[in-house]
Amino acid sequence: MSTDPETVRDVFASHYFLFAFLASLGTLQIAVANSGTRGLWLTPRRLVNRWLGVALILSGIALFFLMPLWIEGPWADGSLQADSIIREWGQARWGELAGARNVNDIHGGLDGTKQAIWFPLAAILAFAVSAVIGALNIRNLNRGDLAASEAKSPPTEGGLAGLENHSYFATLPVSIREFWTGIGGVWRTGLLAADRWSLFKMFFGRSSN
C-alpha cells in the first residue's frame, strides 16, 4: 500500500474529523446541560445530557486511538520505529497502539493548520446536529410545560438566551432581527466607550459623535 503523504493525510483527516465531531458534540452537551440551554439538548433530561456528553467524548477518543487496530494505515510498527516514513502500511497491534497515530505531518499526519480547519467544521456540525435534535426534542419528546410555553409564547430573546426555552429554528428569526436592529447601536455605544487608542474610534469616532 502507498505511503504517499496525501493518501495518509486523507486517512488522518477523515478519522480526525470523526474524533473532533464526537468530542465536540459531547463537550457541547455538557456545556449546554450546565447552562440550561434546552434548545441544544440531545435528550430532554439534564443529567442524561451530561453523561451522554462524557460518553461521546470518551467514545471519540477511544475510536480515534483504537481505529488502527482494524483499519489499515501507516501505523504498523508505530511504537518500534519512531521514524514515520519507514513504517509499514497495515493494521496496528495492541502493543504498538499508543504510538500508532504519531505520524509526522510531512509524512501525512495533520499539522496545526489542517487541524485548525477540520476542528471548526466538526464543531459547527456538532452544533447543527444539536440544534436539529434539540428542536425535535422540544417539539415531539417534551410535551410538558416547555412545549406548551413555546406554543403559547414565541421567543422574546435571541441568541443562546432564547434557546433556553425554545428551539433553534424558533429563535433564529428573533436573533437575526435583534442583530439588524441592534448592531448600529452596539457599534455606536462601543465607539463611545472604546479606549482612545481604538483604531475604529480614531477613524469613525468623530463622525459617530
Next chain:
Amino acid sequence: MSSIDADIVIWLNGLSGNVKIFDDLMRLMASDYLMPLTFSLAMFGLWFSGKNPAERVRYQITMLIGISALSLSNAVVWLINISWDRPRPFVEHGDELNLLFYPPTDPSFPANPVAVGFAAAAAAWSINRKFGLWMFAAATLFGFSRLYAGVFYPTDIIGGAVVGVVVYILTSYLRRFLEPLVTSIVRLIRGLSAA
C-alpha cells in the same frame, strides 16, 4: 545552561523503557491530536457555558481573544524559529536518547505545542480560575510528555509556556485597540443564535 538542559532530557528520557505502560501513556499524551483537541474543546465548551447574558458575553469575548492568542503564539514561535534554529535533542544527543516520538523537523526552541496549550490555559484561567488551573496542568503534562519522549529540551518547554502566556496577555491588552469590532463579532454570532 545548555549542558544542564541536555542532562535533564537525557536523564528523564533514560527512565523510558522500564515501565511500558508509562511509556505508552506518554506517547498518547505527546500525540499531536489528544491534547491540542482538548485545548480546542475547552474553548468550545466555555463559549456555551455562560449562565446569563453578561457572563456569556464575557466568556465569548475571552474565547475570541484566546483563539487570536493561539494564532499569534504560532506566529511568535515561527519568528523566533527563523532567528534561532536550535537543533532538537535527538539531533545533538541521538546516541543517548530513546526517541518515543517521530523526529520533528522544525527547530526546538520554543516548544510550539506548549505555547498553544499555555495560551489556551491562560484564556480559560482568566474566566474560571479552577478550570484554568486544570488547563495549565494539562499543558504542563503535554510539555512533560514531549520532554520525556526526547523531542524538546526543558528550556524549550519553559520558553513555549512563557510565549503562550505573554502572547495571551498582550492579545487581551490589544483588544482595546480593536473595540467595538470584537463585541460586534460576538453580536454577529449571536445573530445566528450561536452566542
